[in-house]
Amino acid sequence: MALRLVSDFDLRKDVLPWLRAQRAAPAAAGARGGGPGVLENNYESLRILNVERNGNIIYTYKDNEGNVFFGLYDCQTRQNEHLYTFEKDLHVVSCSVNSERTLLAVSLVHSTKEGRKNELQPGSKCLTLLVEIHPVNNVKVLKAVDSYIWVQFLYPHVESHPLPENHLLLISEEKYIEKFHIQVIQEDGNRAVIKDSGHLPRERVAEEFVWAQWDMSEQRLYYIDLKKSRSILKCIQFSADEKFNLMFEAPLDITLSDSGFKLVNFGCDDLQDPENLSKHLTLCVFTNHTGSLCVCYSPKFDSWEKITYSVFYFHKGHSKTFTAALGSVDSHVTKGLTFLNLDYYVAVYLPGHFFHLLNIQHPDLTCHSLFLTASSYWSICPETSNMDKLLPHSSVLIWNTEIPGITLATEEIALPFMKVHSFKGYWEKLNSNLEYVKYSKPHLHYNNSMVRKEWHNLISEEKTGRRRSMVYVRNILDNATKVISNLEARNFEPRLTPLFQEEDHNQRLLIGLMVSELKDHLLRHLQGVEKKKIEQMVLDYVSKLLDLICQILETSWRKHNLHPCVLRFSGRASAAEFTVFYIMTRILEATRSLFLPLPPGFHTLHTILGVHCLPLHNLLHYIDSGVLLLTETAVTRLMKDLDNTEKNERLKFSIIVRLPPLIGQKICRLWDHPMSSNIISRNHVKRLLQNYKKKPPSSMIDKSSFSVDFLPLNYFIEILTDIESSNQALYAFEGHDNVDAKFVEEAALKHTMMLLGL
Numbered sequence: 001m002a003l004r005l006v007s008d009f010d011l012r013k014d015v016l017p018w019l020r021a022q023r024a025a026p027a028a029a030g031a032r033g034g035g036p037g038v039l040e041n042n043y044e045s046l047r048i049l050n051v052e053r054n055g056n057i058i059y060t061y062k063d064n065e066g067n068v069f070f071g072l073y074d075c076q077t078r079q080n081e082h083l084y085t086f087e088k089d090l091h092v093v094s095c096s097v098n099s100e101r102t103l104l105a106v107s108l109v110h111s112t113k114e115g116r117k118n119e120l121q122p123g124s125k126c127l128t129l130l131v132e133i134h135p136v137n138n139v140k141v142l143k144a145v146d147s148y149i150w151v152q153f154l155y156p157h158v159e160s161h162p163l164p165e166n167h168l169l170l171i172s173e174e175k176y177i178e179k180f181h182i183q184v185i186q187e188d189g190n191r192a193v194i195k196d197s198g199h200l201p202r203e204r205v206a207e208e209f210v211w212a213q214w215d216m217s218e219q220r221l222y223y224i225d226l227k228k229s230r231s232i233l234k235c236i237q238f239s240a241d242e243k244f245n246l247m248f249e250a251p252l253d254i255t256l257s258d259s260g261f262k263l264v265n266f267g268c269d270d271l272q273d274p275e276n277l278s279k280h281l282t283l284c285v286f287t288n289h290t291g292s293l294c295v296c297y298s299p300k301f302d303s304w305e306k307i308t309y310s311v312f313y314f315h316k317g318h319s320k321t322f323t324a325a326l327g328s329v330d331s332h333v334t335k336g337l338t339f340l341n342l343d344y345y346v347a348v349y350l351p352g353h354f355f356h357l358l359n360i361q362h363p364d365l366t367c368h369s370l371f372l373t374a375s376s377y378w379s380i381c382p383e384t385s386n387m388d389k390l391l392p393h394s395s396v397l398i399w400n401t402e403i404p405g406i407t408l409a410t411e412e413i414a415l416p417f418m419k420v421h422s423f424k425g426y427w428e429k430l431n432s433n434l435e436y437v438k439y440s441k442p443h444l445h446y447n448n449s450m451v452r453k454e455w456h457n458l459i460s461e462e463k464t465g466r467r468r469s470m471v472y473v474r475n476i477l478d479n480a481t482k483v484i485s486n487l488e489a490r491n492f493e494p495r496l497t498p499l500f501q502e503e504d505h506n507q508r509l510l511i512g513l514m515v516s517e518l519k520d521h522l523l524r525h526l527q528g529v530e531k532k533k534i535e536q537m538v539l540d541y542v543s544k545l546l547d548l549i550c551q552i553l554e555t556s557w558r559k560h561n562l563h564p565c566v567l568r569f570s571g572r573a574s575a576a577e578f579t580v581f582y583i584m585t586r587i588l589e590a591t592r593s594l595f596l597p598l599p600p601g602f603h604t605l606h607t608i609l610g611v612h613c614l615p616l617h618n619l620l621h622y623i624d625s626g627v628l629l630l631t632e633t634a635v636t637r638l639m640k641d642l643d644n645t646e647k648n649e650r651l652k653f654s655i656i657v658r659l660p661p662l663i664g665q666k667i668c669r670l671w672d673h674p675m676s677s678n679i680i681s682r683n684h685v686k687r688l689l690q691n692y693k694k695k696p697p698s699s700m701i702d703k704s705s706f707s708v709d710f711l712p713l714n715y716f717i718e719i720l721t722d723i724e725s726s727n728q729a730l731y732a733f734e735g736h737d738n739v740d741a742k743f744v745e746e747a748a749l750k751h752t753m754m755l756l757g758l
Contacts, residue, residue, distance in 0.1 A: 009057055011046055014073055018080040019046075019061070049095040050267040053155035053216050058083070060092050070104065072097060084133050093126060094150040094267045098166045102134040102184055102192035105142075105151040105168055128170065130182070134192045142180065142200075147173035150266045152214060156240035165242065169205070169221075173261055176207040177221070179244070205236060205244065210256050213264035213285050218426070220247075222285045224256060231256050233285070233295065233416075237427070247427060250314055250416035254297055256281070282309075284339045286346055291315060291429025292360045293416070296339040296346060309337055309348060312413055313363050315430060317437035319413050320363060325405035326353055436525050446521045448595040451513045458509055463660070476512035483511050484600075487543040487550075496557045497605065499550060502633045504600030511597040515542055546599050549587060556580050573612040581609040585627060607634040611651070620654055630659060635667050 045062040052058070055075035062068055066089030072081045083097065084104050093107040107128045128143035128151060143149050154167040168180040180202045183195040194200075205221070206212075212223040221236040231252040238244045264284060282298040298309040310321040340347040348356040415434050423431050458476075461468065484500060519538045526534060556562075560576035573581075584606045591598055610619055610628045622628040635655060642648040659667060 009073065009075070011048065011059065014078070015046065015059060015071065015080060019071075022082075048268045049092060050152075051216065052097065052099075052153070053219065054099060056097070058095050058097060060095070062089075065089075068092065068108075070095065070106070072101070084131055084136065093148050094152075096151045096153045096168070096267070097133075098153045098168075098184075099155050100134070100166075100184070100192070102132065103153070103166060103182065103194070104131040104133045105129070105153060106131065107143075107149045107151055109148075130168070130194070130197075132193055134190070137191070137193060138197065140194060140197050140200075143170065143172075145172070145174075149173070150263060152266060154219060154238050155216075156219070156238075167238070167242070171212060171263065171266060175209055175261065177205040177209075177212070177223070178202050179205050181242070206234070210260070211262045211264075211283055212266070213283075214266050215285070215287070216265060218287070224252065224283075226256065235285075246419045248416040248418050250295075251414050252295065252297075252312065253319075253413070254283075254299070254310075256283075282337045282339065284341075286339070286341045286360070287426065287430075288341075288343055288360065289426060289429070290344075290361060291426060291431075291433045293430055293433075294346060294360055296348070298337040307337065307350065311346065311358055311363075313360070314413070314416050315433040315437070316363055317412060317415060318363070319411050320358075321409045321411070322348075322356070323407045324350075324354060324356075326350075439525070446518060448514065448517075451510070451517050452595045454517070455506075455510050455513050458513075459506060473509075476516060477508055479512035479515040480508040483515060483539055483542050483546065486539045487547055490543065490547070491550075495550065495554060496563065497550065497553045497601075499553070499599045499601040499605070502601050502604060502631070504603065504631065504633075507598055507600050507602070511542060511546070514597055515539065518542070542597070545596055549591070549602070550599055552583070552587065553580075556583050573609075577609055578613050581606070581613045584609065588627065601633075603629040604631045604634040604637075607631065608637065611638065616647075616651060616654065619651075620658075623655070623658055630655065632667070635659065639667055 045060075047060060049058045049060055049070075057073040057075065059071050059073065060068060061071070068086040068088070068090050070083040070085070072083050073079075074081065081101075083101070084106075086108070088110070090108045090110060093109060095104070095106045097104050105128070107126055109126050125146040126143070126148050127141065128145075128149045130140040130142050132138050150171040152169045152171070154169065156167075164183060166182040166184060168182060170178045170180065172178075180200050182200055184192050185195045187193050206223050206225075208227060209223040209225055212221065214221060219238045221238070223234055223236075225232045225234055231254050233250045233252050235247045236244050237247050262281070262283070281300050282296070284296045286292075286294045286296065293314040295312040295314065296309065297312070298307065301307055306323055306325045308321065308323045310319055312319040336350075338347075338349045338351075340349065342357075344359070344361055346358045346360060348354075348358065415438060418427075418431055418434070420427075458468075458473070488500070515538050518541070519535060522529075522534045522538065523531065557580065560579055562576055562580060584602070588598070588602075588606065607628050607630060610622055614622065619628070623630060638655065639652060642652065656667060
């Protein structure tokens with residue numbers, strides 16, 4: 001698997017040509033605040049400052065005299081625009097522009113060789129300004145303090161018309177966040193100015209935090225509060241109606257007290273020393289539209305030998321912590337971990353070492369793709385060229401095996417506490433996920449193990465004659481009937497394959513049980529969903545499972561030009577029949593491993609094709625190993641359609657002796673043959689003698705009925721006749737109306753004569 005990242009914006013490709021054009025046209029550039037020498041030759045001063053919610057990119061550059069220019073790249077029109085120029089040698093900390101491009105908020109420090117010191121306002125290190133840029137007019141000082149300030153305009157979801165107010169966040173290194181309310185009015189045509197700039201209302205959003213992350217696309221602020229010596233993750237949602245709500249609080253089992261001050265997604269910050277970034281902690285919050293909430297965390301590490309990172313799946317109620325060995329101590333790490341949000345996945349990337357793709361919706365699929373380098377992958381490469389030894393370590397679907405150099409620990413975590421009660425959109429889905437986790441058992445997922453157990457119990461009870469409530473069994477069979485009716489209602493074309501043409505009691509039980517178990521599971525965990533909707537969901541799901549198998553068979557039959565006439569036991573099997581038989585065998589293997597039901601008639605069709613395609617010894621091996629399941633319908637066809645040639649007799653007898661007793665008793669009566677009579681007689685005798693206790697011989701038996709002078713047989717028949725006459729209840733059982741001692745005697749004689757060749 002290869003991951004390719006494509007950049008939508010490149011300073012050198014999307015900005016430099018425009019800047020060179022500005023430099024080549026001094027008059028035009030001067031009209032917008034530029035001029036000759038607007039960009040020095042080495043281009044090192046050109047850098048990105050911020051990316052706004054609408055995708056517009058703010059960047060800065062300096063001329064040879066140190067004057068600071070601000071530009072904007074419009075991602076829609078792919079055009080550049082000059083915003084403002086400061087004729088001072090300043091260093092930009094943070095910058096943001098409102099959606100109408102009338103206001104520019106910027107935080108600056110004076111740049112000198114001795115260090116960052118501000119001479120614009122004595123006693124202050126950082127100056128935060130609000131500039132009117134449409135057209136260039138007043139400059140308002142918002143902050144002049146010794147701590148760094150970051151700025152960010154809010155972009156409300158309502159984009160159709162300008163809002164009467166702009167809202168600006170100020171994030172202070174002194175661990176507080178303020179929100180400014182700024183009204184812009186029109187004067188003299190298109191001139192946009194700040195109303196009452198001397199008094200801008202503001203309010204405190206958060207305080208006493210050590211980490212904050214800005215969610216640009218959804219206008220959310222995540223921050224961690226360290227009150228009571230605990231790391232509490234909080235989230236504030238900003239809306240278009242000037243309000244903001246604290247949405248949730250969630251405890252994090254991480255240590256941040258000595259980690260300093262860290263901001264994520266508040267512009268492109270270069271205040272930190274790049275050489276130390278690899279040793280700093282990494283913390284990111286990721287969400288998506290399905291209601292997931294993940295926190296990815298990597299603590300500080302002092303050693304290059306191994307690295308640890310955790311993912312808190314709050315929408316699932318547990319966390320996973322991975323420890324990966326980096327190999328030799330000489331493998332220097334220049335950058336720390338990078339977490340990338342790939343919608344349904346989170347990628348964990350350490351340059352030059354590994355790339356790990358985490359499944360957000362299904363965390364149990366932990367290592368969908370895991371590529372390792374100075375660990376298992378490259379340690380195996382020099383030793384072998386056999387790919388099957390490399391693949392298990394390069395793509396792991398489920399974490400059920402040991403991988404050299406990597407360990408995994410899974411723990412339950414406390415769920416977030418929602419602070420509001422009216423949810424819409426994402427928050428409604430997240431709350432639904434949290435409610436599911438709250439009322440379910442840990443790691444409770446639906447699987448067919450319960451269906452398997454109950455199905456085997458029902459079949460066992462029927463074999464032994466013990467059956468639970470008829471109402472229960474009837475409800476299960478009714479479920480199966482609904483599924484099959486639902487499936488047939490969706491199918492408008494006639495089928496080539498003869499499916500759904502027999503009862504197949506066992507498969508109907510399995511279909512009905514799957515519907516029952518899945519419906520109960522969804523009713524427990526889909527709170528608020530109507531029962532009828534859940535029932536229809538389950539019926540549709542099971543119907544689609546069966547229809548998928550039917551479609552595979554239909555496609556196979558049409559591709560190989562098979563017709564129902566192949567079921568007539570005439571002629572030898574064709575290559576097409578061999579192919580379809582093999583496909584059906586693979587379908588059976590797959591459904592058994594997943595324990596999924598098959599459409600009634602599948603086993604009959606499979607067995608008949610097996611009789612066509614396989615030699616007798618292979619056929620019997622398939623039957624004994626459980627690949628072919630003998631159904632009453634299939635065996636009945638065999639007994640009726642095959643004549644009594646020597647080859648067919650061996651086939652019939654071999655199959656009859658492998659049938660369950662209840663089916664075997666019915667099938668034997670369809671085959672008019674001494675072997676069949678022998679089997680019937682054996683079953684009859686076995687039943688009569690189960691509880692036989694020897695009694696004195698009865699003088700009432702009519703001795704003249706035994707015409708054959710064969711004393712052992714005569715004595716045996718006399719015992720059977722005595723039992724039959726003394727207890728008719730043992731004799732009269734279903735399907736054996738014409739079986740008695742006389743029948744047993746005749747069958748024994750015929751079988752003896754057949755063995756003797758008489």
